[in-house]
Structures are given as structure tokens and as C-alpha cells.
Amino acid sequence: MKATLILAAALLAAPALAQQAEAPAAPSPGEIVSAAPLSEWMAIAPEDLLVMDLAPDARGKARRVVIQLMPPPFSQPWVANIRTLAKAQWWDGLAIVRSQDNYVVQWGDPDGEDAAKAKALPKGMQPTSESDYVAPWAVAALAPPPAGVTFDARALPDPFARQAGVHKGWAIADNALEAWPVHCYGSVGVGRGMSPDAGTGAELYSVIGHAPRHLDRNIAVVGRVIEGIEHLSTLPRGTGPLGFYETPEERTGIAAIRLGSDVEGLPAYQYLSTESDTFARYAEARANRRDPFFIVLAGGADVCNIPVPMRQVPASEG
Amino acid sequence: MKATLILAAALLAAPALAQQAEAPAAPSPGEIVSAAPLSEWMAIAPEDLLVMDLAPDARGKARRVVIQLMPPPFSQPWVANIRTLAKAQWWDGLAIVRSQDNYVVQWGDPDGEDAAKAKALPKGMQPTSESDYVAPWAVAALAPPPAGVTFDARALPDPFARQAGVHKGWAIADNALEAWPVHCYGSVGVGRGMSPDAGTGAELYSVIGHAPRHLDRNIAVVGRVIEGIEHLSTLPRGTGPLGFYETPEERTGIAAIRLGSDVEGLPAYQYLSTESDTFARYAEARANRRDPFFIVLAGGADVCNIPVPMRQVPASEG
Numbered sequence: 139m140k141a142t143l144i145l146a147a148a149l150l151a152a153p154a155l156a157q158q159a160e161a162p163a164a165p166s167p168g169e170i171v172s173a174a175p176l177s178e179w180m181a182i183a184p185e186d187l188l189v190m191d192l193a194p195d196a197r198g199k200a201r202r203v204v205i206q207l208m209p210p211p212f213s214q215p216w217v218a219n220i221r222t223l224a225k226a227q228w229w230d231g232l233a234i235v236r237s238q239d240n241y242v243v244q245w246g247d248p249d250g251e252d253a254a255k256a257k258a259l260p261k262g263m264q265p266t267s268e269s270d271y272v273a274p275w276a277v278a279a280l281a282p283p284p285a286g287v288t289f290d291a292r293a294l295p296d297p298f299a300r301q302a303g304v305h306k307g308w309a310i311a312d313n314a315l316e317a318w319p320v321h322c323y324g325s326v327g328v329g330r331g332m333s334p335d336a337g338t339g340a341e342l343y344s345v346i347g348h349a350p351r352h353l354d355r356n357i358a359v360v361g362r363v364i365e366g367i368e369h370l371s372t373l374p375r376g377t378g379p380l381g382f383y384e385t386p387e388e389r390t391g392i393a394a395i396r397l398g399s400d401v402e403g404l405p406a407y408q409y410l411s412t413e414s415d416t417f418a419r420y421a422e423a424r425a426n427r428r429d430p431f432f433i434v435l436a437g438g439a440d441v442c443n444i445p446v447p448m449r450q451v452p453a454s455e456g
Numbered sequence: 457m458k459a460t461l462i463l464a465a466a467l468l469a470a471p472a473l474a475q476q477a478e479a480p481a482a483p484s485p486g487e488i489v490s491a492a493p494l495s496e497w498m499a500i501a502p503e504d505l506l507v508m509d510l511a512p513d514a515r516g517k518a519r520r521v522v523i524q525l526m527p528p529p530f531s532q533p534w535v536a537n538i539r540t541l542a543k544a545q546w547w548d549g550l551a552i553v554r555s556q557d558n559y560v561v562q563w564g565d566p567d568g569e570d571a572a573k574a575k576a577l578p579k580g581m582q583p584t585s586e587s588d589y590v591a592p593w594a595v596a597a598l599a600p601p602p603a604g605v606t607f608d609a610r611a612l613p614d615p616f617a618r619q620a621g622v623h624k625g626w627a628i629a630d631n632a633l634e635a636w637p638v639h640c641y642g643s644v645g646v647g648r649g650m651s652p653d654a655g656t657g658a659e660l661y662s663v664i665g666h667a668p669r670h671l672d673r674n675i676a677v678v679g680r681v682i683e684g685i686e687h688l689s690t691l692p693r694g695t696g697p698l699g700f701y702e703t704p705e706e707r708t709g710i711a712a713i714r715l716g717s718d719v720e721g722l723p724a725y726q727y728l729s730t731e732s733d734t735f736a737r738y739a740e741a742r743a744n745r746r747d748p749f750f751i752v753l754a755g756g757a758d759v760c761n762i763p764v765p766m767r768q769v770p771a772s773e774g
Contacts, residue, residue, distance in 0.1 A: 239686045239689055295615055297612065297613055298758075323558050324558070333749075333751050347666075348641040351758070352742065352743075352754045354752075355752040356752055367557060368557045368693040372691065373690065374690055427674075430650060432670075433586060433651050434589075434672075436615075436670045438616055439615055440615050440758065442666050
């Protein structure tokens with residue numbers, strides 16, 4: 139209840155309401171997630187995390203962005219390259235080069251366009267191909283959702299694909315033969331040139347606006363920001379075409395990008411199993427908000443409106 | 457072509473590509489809009505604009521946000537109140553009170569919760585009712601789209617409604633009997649307490665993330681930001697619950713909010729008629745990106761992925 143009441147109270151003063159006796163209210167999506175048993179929280183291996191430390195902000199405050207890398211079967215050539223680049227400390231000293239409102243923040247080598255000045259890539263980079271924007275995928279027969287849940291986030295109507303759903307921890311769309319990870323708020327993808335260039339993974343972006351689903355199958359999605367996206371989404375927008383910064387001074391420096399397994403003292407992160415009963419109830423509650431603030435149930439949601447819950451493992455459970 | 461080539465070049469160096477002879481490329485959505493005849497650009501009356509001047513930024517730079525108010529039949533009691541509040545200069549000296557990542561930035565009276573300290577509303581405020589979140593709406597028979605256009609942005613499948621579409625200049629969803637303006641990136645809505653409180657219009661928010669469509673029919677949508685949203689979307693996120701700022705120092709002050717008709721020297725603004733041939737082609741190109749960067753056509757789009765093009769009237773046409 140707490141979050142809902144704060145919302146109500148803070149949106150507009152309504153002090154009398156808090157004193158009314160009310161029937162027990164339906165829980166909010168957040169309250170449902172808070173009650174998940176420990177067994178439903180899935181560990182994210184530190185080697186599946188990419189940790190980006192930006193230069194401190196104007197007040198000297200640290201800015202860390204934590205990204206979860208895409209698991210197989212998706213985008214693995216780029217993910218392998220991202221691991222190689224992080225191990226080589228390749229991004230250290232490079233910069234955020236672009237911030238376009240309601241679209242993406244992008245980082246990499248500011249001199250990447252200039253063959254004479256571009257930073258050399260490390261050894262061991264794999265070739266990439268646009269054929270890997272998708273993966274073979276036969277959607278397995280789905281177990282029915284738990285009793286009382288009528289909304290199934292694993293099989294949603296979708297204007298950009300045959301269907302979309304949240305499966306195995308990720309938002310995925312498919313056309314019955316192939317599937318692909320979709321661009322939602324916070325998704326991380328791979329910048330590229332014109333086809334057939336598929337990008338190496340050295341130039342990355344994060345979505346900071348409404349899901350740009352038209353990029354699906356046109357660019358590799360390699361992960362998602364699970365913490366610290368505000369350090370990207372609040373960056374000043376670039377004033378050049380497509381939100382590129384026009385001067386070096388406008389860019390934000392990258393102090394270091396490392397795999398989570400190479401970062402000392404990194405907290406443990408978990409995501410809520412998308413195959414769990416709690417996730418099914420959470421998704422149903424996102425699509426049909428019965429908590430007290432709401433009046434009309436939407437009766438549905440799009441795949442990007444059901445973000446997979448994430449958390450740092452509380453110290454009490456560590 | 458320019459924007460696409462810049463995108464490609466800047467994403468990753470591919471200098472050879474620019475020298476290849478290419479077949480004439482399909483235009484991008486932006487290029488289609490640029491070629492619209494003047495007759496398809498619709499004037500926005502200055503009295504239908506709300507101009508918010510924030511306190512200058514840390515470097516002393518002005519921050520202006522221009523909002524287009526919702527036309528009839530939607531949300532008119534709140535829009536009337538917003539005009540009354542602007543005429544009374546009621547917001548001047550108040551503040552941005554909340555910035556929640558991937559959700560909303562909200563402004564109004566920081567003391568609104570405290571009945572003893574809350575700023576009195578001006579005379580002439582109208583009562584509001586949640587019954588006005590929707591309006592009676594019989595979707596008229598639609599003229600067929602122009603030749604060669606197979607995608608119709610006026611009638612889209614939608615997970616949150618019977619259908620959604622871009623009609624008469626706005627993104628609207630309906631259930632065949634009633635219709636309502638939807639929450640997209642940049643939409644402006646009215647904060648409220650618990651039902652049946654429907655908010656007065658004194659507390660407003662703008663969407664700065666993925667469309668929170670679950671708010672549709674639960675809150676009044678009263679307009680949309682047409683210029684300057686970056687001054688809201690880049691504000692530091694609040695660290696309190698729901699992104700509220702925890703101290704007055706964190707808030708951004710509002711210097712003034714006025715109707716456009718009371719702002720000297722305001723440029724003229726226009727939107728592209730959503731009933732125009734150019735809009736139909738633009739929407740089709742959003743759903744099926746044939747410009748050179750893209751490989752796979754999505755074959756569809758959601759209603760918030762087809763923003764209505766806006767512009768300042770160029771001086772040469774003024």
C-alpha cells in the first residue's frame with residue numbers, strides 16, 4: 139500500500155482519504171514482487187554483467203551503469219566481442235558520444251568515423267552477421283498460468299511481430315520460426331553502419347525513450363540496463379544531427395567498462411523468474427491495475443510495459 | 457538522405473559506402489515530412505499553447521517547454537482550469553517536484569499536500585469528474601488511405617483498447633462507444649488523489665519514458681509537449697519514493713507559465729494534418745522503414761510510435 143498512498147498523497151492533497159476505512163486493497167505490481175519467495179529470484183552471474191563507470195558528475199558523484207548481457211541463443215557473436223573489449227579495457231577513456239531525446243544514448247570511440255584516428259580493436263574479435271539478429275526458435279508449449287491469472291505475458295499480441303512475450307527472463311518477439319530480443323526502454327544494442335555491416339559491439343547504445351521497436355531485427359540487441367540508467371537518460375541532449383554531441387567538451391567520459399566478474403565489491407543481482415507464479419501475477423497486475431489508485435483496467439499491456447523485475451540481493455540474504 | 461547517412465557514418469566508420477553508386481533510396485519518415493506541401497501544415501492557435509519557462513539552467517541558459525493543449529471533445533474541464541491558472545500566473549514561483557525515470561516529470565505546488573500551506577487556487581476553477589477521462593465518440597467512416605499506402609495509422613490494433621489511431625491531430629484509443637487521448641512520450645496529464653478526485657489541473661506531469669498506457673482512462677490527458685521536452689526529460693531523477701525530490705534545493709523552479717497568446721515573440725507552431733496524404737505516407741514509412749539503414753520491415757507500429765510531426769513555422773514562410 140505504501141507506494142500507492144504516497145502517489146495519491148503526493149499527486150494532490152487528499153488527507154481525508156487516508157483516514158477512511160477501506161476494504162483490503164488489491165496489491166500493486168510492486169507489492170506482488172516484494173512478496174516473491176527467494177526461490178523465484180534468479181541469480182545473474184557476474185560474468186554476465188557489464189559495468190560502466192562514467193566520469194563523476196559535476197558534483198563529483200560516481201555514476202555507474204550496470205548492464206545484463208543477453209544470454210544464448212541471441213546475439214552471441216556481439217556478446218563475445220563485448221567481453222573481449224571489456225577484458226581489453228578498450229572503452230576506458232572513450233566517451234558517450236550521443237544523446238537523442240526519446241531515442242538512444244550511445245557510447246564508443248568519438249574518432250570511430252575517422253579511419254586514421256580510430257582506436258584499434260583488440261585481438262580476438264569475432265565476425266558478426268545480420269543473420270544473427272534473430273535466432274531459430276520454436277516456442278515450446280507453455281504451461282498454463284497459475285490459477286486466477288488470465289493474462290499471459292508470454293504470448294501477447296504485438297504490432298511488430300507475430301507475437302511477443304516475456305520468456306526466460308527477456309522480452310522476445312517471434313514469427314513462429316525465428317525469435318529476437320526486442321528494443322524496450324533500457325535495452326542495449328550495437329551501433330552499425332550500412333548493411334551488411336552488423337557492428338562489432340564496440341559502439342553501443344541504450345534506449346532512453348518509447349520502445350523503438352522498428353529497430354528490432356535491424357540491429358543486434360545485446361542486453362539491458364538493470365541499474366543506473368538515470369546516468370544515461372538525464373545526460374544533456376546533443377545538439378548535432380541525431381543527438382550527437384558537437385564538441386568534445388559536451389561528451390561524458392567513460393572511466394572504465396568491465397565485466398562484473400572483474401569488479402571488486404559488486405553487489406549480487408537477481409531477476410525475477412519469468413516462469414514463476416509471482417511473475418505471472420505481477421504481469422497480470424500490470425495489465426489490470428486493481429490497486430487503489432486505478433479505476434479502469436486496461437485489460438492488456440505491451441511487451442515493453444512489463445519490465446522484468448530486478449534487484450540487488452539484500453545484505454540480509456547475502 | 458542526409459540524416460540516414462549521418463546515422464550510418466556516425467554509428468560506425470564505413471567510409472567506402474558513401475562512395476558506392478546506389479539506386480535511389482526510399483525516403484525516410486523525416487524526409488517525407490520535409491516534402492509536405494504548406495497546405496498540409498495546420499496552425500496551432502497561440503491560445504492553445506501553454507508555455508512553461510523554467511529557471512535558467514546551471515549555465516544560465518533559458519529553458520522553455522511548449523505544450524499544446526487538448527482540443528474538444530477531450531478533457532475540456534481541466535483545459536479550462538489550466539487556462540484559468542495560467543491567466544492568474546498561478547504557477548509562477550512553484551516548481552518541478554518529481555522526476556521518475558521512465559515515467560513522469562511532475563510540476564505544481566510543493567506544498568500542495570499541506571492544507572495549511574497549499575497555495576490557494578484562483579477563482580473560476582471548474583469542477584472536474586473522472587467521467588470526463590473519456591468522451592462519446594463514434595468513429596466516422598474513414599476515407600481510404602492514398603494510393604500505395606497499405607498501413608493505416610487511424611485504425612491500429614492496440615493491447616490497451618479496442619483500437620487506437622492517430623486522428624484529428626492526436627493519438628486516440630477507443631472502445632467503439634467512447635474514446636480517450638492516450639499516454640505517449642511527451643503527453644501531459646493531470647495529477648490527482650484517490651478516486652473520485654479527478655485533479656484540478658494545477659498539478660501536471662509529462663511522460664518521459666515508455667508510454668504508460670495503463671494510465672489511460674485513469675487520469676486526464678490534457679496536452680502534449682511539442683518543444684523543449686529535453687528540459688524535463690534530463691532533469692535529475694528524484695531520490696524519494698516515486699521520484700519525488702526530497703529537498704527544496706533539488707527542485708527546479710518555474711519562472712512562469714503562460715498561455716501562448718500572452719507570450720510576446722512566441723514563434724508560430726504547426727502540426728502536420730493527420731488526415732493529409734503526407735501523414736499517411738509518413739505513418740506507413742514509420743511502420744515499414746524502407747530507407748537505406750533498415751533491412752527488415754516491421755509491418756506495423758503502435759500508436760505511440762507514430763508521433764504527429766510538429767514544427768516552428770520557418771521565418772521564410774512567416
